[in-house]
Amino acid sequence: xxxxxxxxxxxxxxxxxxxxEGPAEWNELGRKLITKTRIFELDSVKFRHPVxxxxxxxxxxxxxxxxxxxxxxxxxxxxxxxxxxxxLKTFSLEIPGGMMDRGESALVAGQRELLEETGxxxxxxxxxxxxxxxxxxxxNHCHIVLVRDAVPSGSIAWDPDEExxxxxxxxxxxxxxxxxxxxTHSLVLSALFLFEPLWLKMKAxxx
Amino acid sequence: xxxxxxxxxxxxxxxxxxxxEGPAEWNELGRKLITKTRIFELDSVKFRHPVxxxxxxxxxxxxxxxxxxxxxxxxxxxxxxxxxxxxLKTFSLEIPGGMMDRGESALVAGQRELLEETGxxxxxxxxxxxxxxxxxxxxNHCHIVLVRDAVPSGSIAWDPDEExxxxxxxxxxxxxxxxxxxxTHSLVLSALFLFEPLWLKMKAxxx
Numbered sequence: 570x571x572x573x574x575x576x577x578x579x580x581x582x583x584x585x586x587x588x589x590e591g592p593a594e595w596n597e598l599g600r601k602l603i604t605k606t607r608i609f610e611l612d613s614v615k616f617r618h619p620v621x622x623x624x625x626x627x628x629x630x631x632x633x634x635x636x637x638x639x640x641x642x643x644x645x646x647x648x649x650x651x652x653x654x655x656x657l658k659t660f661s662l663e664i665p666g667g668m669m670d671r672g673e674s675a676l677v678a679g680q681r682e683l684l685e686e687t688g689x690x691x692x693x694x695x696x697x698x699x700x701x702x703x704x705x706x707x708x709n710h711c712h713i714v715l716v717r718d719a720v721p722s723g724s725i726a727w728d729p730d731e732e733x734x735x736x737x738x739x740x741x742x743x744x745x746x747x748x749x750x751x752x753t754h755s756l757v758l759s760a761l762f763l764f765e766p767l768w769l770k771m772k773a774x775x776x
Numbered sequence: 777x778x779x780x781x782x783x784x785x786x787x788x789x790x791x792x793x794x795x796x797e798g799p800a801e802w803n804e805l806g807r808k809l810i811t812k813t814r815i816f817e818l819d820s821v822k823f824r825h826p827v828x829x830x831x832x833x834x835x836x837x838x839x840x841x842x843x844x845x846x847x848x849x850x851x852x853x854x855x856x857x858x859x860x861x862x863x864l865k866t867f868s869l870e871i872p873g874g875m876m877d878r879g880e881s882a883l884v885a886g887q888r889e890l891l892e893e894t895g896x897x898x899x900x901x902x903x904x905x906x907x908x909x910x911x912x913x914x915x916n917h918c919h920i921v922l923v924r925d926a927v928p929s930g931s932i933a934w935d936p937d938e939e940x941x942x943x944x945x946x947x948x949x950x951x952x953x954x955x956x957x958x959x960t961h962s963l964v965l966s967a968l969f970l971f972e973p974l975w976l977k978m979k980a981x982x983x
Contacts, residue, residue: 592859592867592939604810604818606835608913611811611818616862618937625937627862628813630837652799654911655823655834660799661911701960702910704861704868706815711962730825730832732799748973753908755918755966762969766955 593619600629608632608668609707628706635702635711636678637666637760640689640719645771647743648689648719651734662736662746663757665689669712675699679714685726687735691716697767700759713760715767740768800826807836815839815875835913842909842918843885844873844967847896847926852978854950855896855926858941869943869953870964872896876919882906886921892933894942898923904974907966920967922974947975 595616603611609632617624640648647664654661665686669678676694683689697713727733738746746752747761802823810818816839824831847855854871861868872893876885883901890896904920934940945953953959954968 591941594860594865594867595862597865603813606810608835614862623937628815629863653801655802655821656836656914657908657911658801658804658915659911660801661908698957699960700962700965701861701864701868702962704864704866704961707863708865730830734798748970750905753906754911755907755909755962758907758966758969759962762965762972763955765969 595619598624603628630703630707630709632668632707632709633671634669634675634678634709635666635756636669636675636682636714637664637711637756638679638683638714638716639664639697639760639764640683640687640691640716641740642689642737643718643720646737646739648683648687649736649738649743650686651736652732661754662752663754664760666711666756675712675714679712680716683716683719684723686731686733688721688723688725689716689719690722691720692718697760698763700756700763702756711756711760713763715764744768802826805831810835837910837914837916839875839914839916840878841876841882841885841916842873842963843876843882843889843921844871844918844963845886845890845921845923846871846904846967846971847890847894847898847923848947849896849944850925850927853944853946855890855894856943856945856950857893858943859939868961869959870961871967873918873963882919882921886919887923890923890926891930893938893940895928895930895932896923896926897929898927899925904967905970907963907970909963918963918967920970922971951975 595618598615598617600612600614603613609630612629612631613626614629615624615626649662650665651660651662665683667682675696680694694714694716697715699710699712702711744761747758802825805822805824807819807821810820816837819836819838820833821836822831822833856869857872858867858869872890874889882903887901901921901923904922906917906919909918951968951972954965
């Protein structure tokens with residue numbers, strides 16, 4: 570009896586169903602502004618398929634770049650913010666963050682948002698990476714900044730109508746909240762989980 | 777010498793700066809439609825602060841509920857899809873998923889999207905959780921569905937102009953891609969990392 574084919578060998582959806590070159594990179598033909606809000610522009614973008622030459626319009630949100638901050642205190646707690654979120658009309662526990670100003674680097678923006686929202690400032694800051702909030706309908710990234718040795722050393726500068734509860738918890742407790750539903754914001758979850766391997770290394774090194 | 781205060785004890789941003797009851801839950805006064813697209817409605821929503829009685833308008837995206845699917849083959853590979861994403865104008869490696877139909881459960885939607893996008897069907901399906909794509913500006917959730925024993929057993933039903941490359945990789949390799957930048961979509965990252973503890977348990981149990 571021949572060996573049972575692996576799932577991969579048995580895969581009956583032939584690649585030939587795809588265009589030989591795989592999914593195509595559509596070409597942008599032009600765009601027009603649908604509406605502009607305080608926090609993003611919404612465009613309708615016309616694309617053309619390079620092979621089929623069909624054209625289709627897609628909506629694209631154009632927010633500024635975003636930044637999220639993992640602010641680690643000297644005793645290895647993470648600084649958290651809790652605020653009312655108007656989209657889901659609920660309170661959300663998150664890490665500090667916000668919109669980057671035009672021309673501002675992620676490092677500078679992260680340190681600025683941390684200070685403005687929480688009054689914390691750090692010794693050093695580094696970029697852990699960047700993720701795509703939603704590449705299907707948004708053209709921005711969310712940058713993840715790690716600030717070490719964050720201590721309360723400045724004054725809060727909330728935007729009008731901003732009200733933030735500031736909290737801090739040991740990293741492992743924050744990761745547990747991320748896994749048990751205490752934290753639900755996908756950008757915050759991604760940042761925390763991408764930080765986790767570095768955190769495990771820091772713990773192993775007794776840093 | 778007194779013990780050095782912990783970071784928490786030294787915290788000098790008094791809670792009294794906050795309203796005594798913490799951040800307030802704003803009341804919605806009304807909303808109006810700004811624009812309606814194929815994949816979401818965009819509303820302007822007027823809120824009033826319950827104490828200060830100030831009023832402010834916020835924009836809220838209203839997409840349908842979303843679902844993402846972790847489809848595990850019998851030999852413990854995850855089914856992946858790679859497609860051109862119009863927001864970032866780039867290819868993105870993701871898990872299958874999409875918009876839930878009105879009245880459709882997450883379980884049914886997850887199995888439907890898996891079948892439509894990849895032709896895979898599973899033995900069982902379960903909900904792993906739900907996350908908030910962006911609670912600040914969106915009112916929807918992304919549900920995470922785990923489908924076990926997924927095998928190619930149906931026919932693909934792509935939307936017009938949908939072109940998807942279907943791939944499959946061992947779970948550990950997918951998690952490595954999530955950590956090294958090979959996967960960048962925040963909703964996919966969150967789903968993979970929320971699945972990770974269960975996966976580690978499955979491996980330990982030799983399931």
